[in-house]
Amino acid sequence: MASTKKRNVSSAKEGKGNAKKTKIDPDILVRGILESKKHANDVFDLLEMLQSHKEKNVIDAINACNTLFCSLLERKDLHMGNLPEEEESLSGDYTAQQKYHIFMRHRYNSCKEILFDHLDHEEYNVKEAALCCLMKFAENEGQHPLEDLDWSEHYTFPREFIQLLVARLLSITTDNTLLLSRFQEYLEMADVRYYVMSSIRDNVTKVMDRNKGMPLPVYQNNAFNLMSNISMASNESELTNFVVTQETKHEDWKATKLNEHRRSFEKMWLCFLKYKLPTSMYKKVLVILHDSILPHMSKPTLMIDFLTAAYDVGGAISLLALNGLFVLIHQHNLDYPDFYQKLYNLLEPSIFHVKYRARFFHLANLFLSSSHLPVYLVAAFAKRLARLALTAPPTALLIVLPFIYNLIRRHPSCRVLIHKPSSQDELMEDRYDMDEEDPAKSCALESSLWEIKTLQKHYHPDVAKKAMLINTPLSEQEDDIDELLELTTFELMERDLKPHQMKSIPLEFETATQLLKGGGDVLQQHFCLD
Numbered sequence: 001m002a003s004t005k006k007r008n009v010s011s012a013k014e015g016k017g018n019a020k021k022t023k024i025d026p027d028i029l030v031r032g033i034l035e036s037k038k039h040a041n042d043v044f045d046l047l048e049m050l051q052s053h054k055e056k057n058v059i060d061a062i063n064a065c066n067t068l069f070c071s072l073l074e075r076k077d078l079h080m081g082n083l084p085e086e087e088e089s090l091s092g093d094y095t096a097q098q099k100y101h102i103f104m105r106h107r108y109n110s111c112k113e114i115l116f117d118h119l120d121h122e123e124y125n126v127k128e129a130a131l132c133c134l135m136k137f138a139e140n141e142g143q144h145p146l147e148d149l150d151w152s153e154h155y156t157f158p159r160e161f162i163q164l165l166v167a168r169l170l171s172i173t174t175d176n177t178l179l180l181s182r183f184q185e186y187l188e189m190a191d192v193r194y195y196v197m198s199s200i201r202d203n204v205t206k207v208m209d210r211n212k213g214m215p216l217p218v219y220q221n222n223a224f225n226l227m228s229n230i231s232m233a234s235n236e237s238e239l240t241n242f243v244v245t246q247e248t249k250h251e252d253w254k255a256t257k258l259n260e261h262r263r264s265f266e267k268m269w270l271c272f273l274k275y276k277l278p279t280s281m282y283k284k285v286l287v288i289l290h291d292s293i294l295p296h297m298s299k300p301t302l303m304i305d306f307l308t309a310a311y312d313v314g315g316a317i318s319l320l321a322l323n324g325l326f327v328l329i330h331q332h333n334l335d336y337p338d339f340y341q342k343l344y345n346l347l348e349p350s351i352f353h354v355k356y357r358a359r360f361f362h363l364a365n366l367f368l369s370s371s372h373l374p375v376y377l378v379a380a381f382a383k384r385l386a387r388l389a390l391t392a393p394p395t396a397l398l399i400v401l402p403f404i405y406n407l408i409r410r411h412p413s414c415r416v417l418i419h420k421p422s423s424q425d426e427l428m429e430d431r432y433d434m435d436e437e438d439p440a441k442s443c444a445l446e447s448s449l450w451e452i453k454t455l456q457k458h459y460h461p462d463v464a465k466k467a468m469l470i471n472t473p474l475s476e477q478e479d480d481i482d483e484l485l486e487l488t489t490f491e492l493m494e495r496d497l498k499p500h501q502m503k504s505i506p507l508e509f510e511t512a513t514q515l516l517k518g519g520g521d522v523l524q525q526h527f528c529l530d
Contacts, residue, residue, distance in 0.1 A: 026061050029064065034068065034072075073146075081147070089103070105146070116168050124179070162195045162196060163202065166199035170203055180226050187230055189242060190255060190256070193230060194260065194261055197264040197265055197267075198267075201267050213276060215277060236257070259298075265296050273285065273306040282313055282321075283320060286310060300327075304328065307321045316356040322343055322363070326339070326367055340367070343367060344380060347384050361403060379445045382417060385403065386449050388400070389455060398462060409475075410478075416445065418449060432444050
């Protein structure tokens with residue numbers, strides 16, 4: 001073993017005959033190393049192959065290293081506890097067996113370092129192979145621990161190993177979306193999921209604080225992709241799959257407790273969301289918030305700060321933030337008096353021309369579905385929509401008009417907006433204030449829906465027909481607006497251009513089929529047509 005004193009991975013790589021060595025079958029090398037300690041130095045050739053420039057050679061070497069070091073872990077042929085320096089092991093008072101264990105442990109550490117570097121490899125197949133190999137090492141270290149662990153809390157689970165792996169997956173410069181999708185398989189294991197969540201929290205705090213809280217789009221996208229792949233158990237009986245099974249006191253381990261998982265899940269998301277996000281990231285989080293995040297939090301109302309900050313971003317993000325607030329209000333008894341005022345202020349001309357129009361009206365219909373809302377509030381929404389309708393495109397008007405009618409159906413007190421008493425000869429002043437942000441001060445109930453009367457002269461016949469409905473008593477049955485939400489201008493024009501099928505109506509006379517009943521010869525007689 002003394003001959004290995006100055007030999008390491010880099011020196012082996014620079015040695016002569018490199019091209020010849022890389023042609024050696026790595027499986028043969030592994031077999032020789034495991035059969036006899038006299039072949040221990042062959043591990044350098046294996047590590048050299050691991051750093052090859054050829055994708056196939058690297059993958060073959062990764063698979064060989066997987067077989068080799070997992071076998072050494074099972075055979076307990078790697079040094080356990082604090083690892084001495086290699087120089088010290090050669091000169092110190094160690095037996096030949098101990099020196100072999102120390103030597104192989106250093107090679108194992110070198111292998112892991114190379115594999116961690118391969119997570120940033122340009123070829124995805126190499127990344128995937130390295131990830132699978134590292135997770136296999138983690139599993140074997142859990143079953144055959146190499147370090148002195150905190151038995152009272154983490155037992156034999158390789159917590160630091162997972163922390164290092166998560167840190168490499170959450171790259172600041174490389175988009176690891178595909179690799180993180182591959183890692184999702186391992187998140188099905190309860191103990192891996194538990195320690196990954198705590199590792200994400202620690203890593204996000206470290207990286208974002210170092211960057212003074214400023215957005216890091218690539219890093220935060222990687223973190224979000226990893227967190228959104230975590231599927232939480234709904235009850236403790238589902239926590240059955242573990243990479244590491246503790247021989248004693250397994251039930252006392254935190255990783256087996258659903259409450260600990262929920263607590264770690266909540267801390268992870270709150271930590272991630274307390275920092276400023278790229279604008280596109282707000283939308284990604286808000287889309288999954290009510291289904292995938294809030295149900296697994298012990299205190300969902302802690303999300304109020306994030307949702308308030310998201311509302312201030314504007315546009316579709318503001319609407320999605322209100323959706324999250326709505327869930328907190330109705331399902332978790334959150335007191336948020338400004339909710340409807342914020343929704344009211346989102347009603348502006350741009351909502352008719354953006355791609356999230358359908359989602360906006362779907363959610364707005366949901367928010368305003370309660371019959372217990374005050375009359376002044378519903379009247380303000382109806383009036384504001386009516387005013388905006390004056391400049392809206394036909395496709396939007398076919399949504400807005402039924403929407404307003406539904407509001408009036410739910411709240412009969414708002415019918416005063418339709419039948420505002422006035423003198424025929426008197427021109428009434430509209431006291432509604434469109435610029436007022438507070439719907440309570442907008443004076444909507446002192447106005448009328450004259451805008452809908454105006455739309456009865458609209459150039460599009462469908463819009464005019466819908467507007468005419470306000471002249472007749474509204475039915476109690478609400479209009480279903482869901483089928484209209486996705487209506488586009490193209491579909492509307494295509495529908496209008498289709499030939500209408502004429503109904504057959506019985507008549508008392510025969511219908512004409514020609515210009516003159518006598519036939520074409522009449523024209524020839526009078527106009528001498530050839």
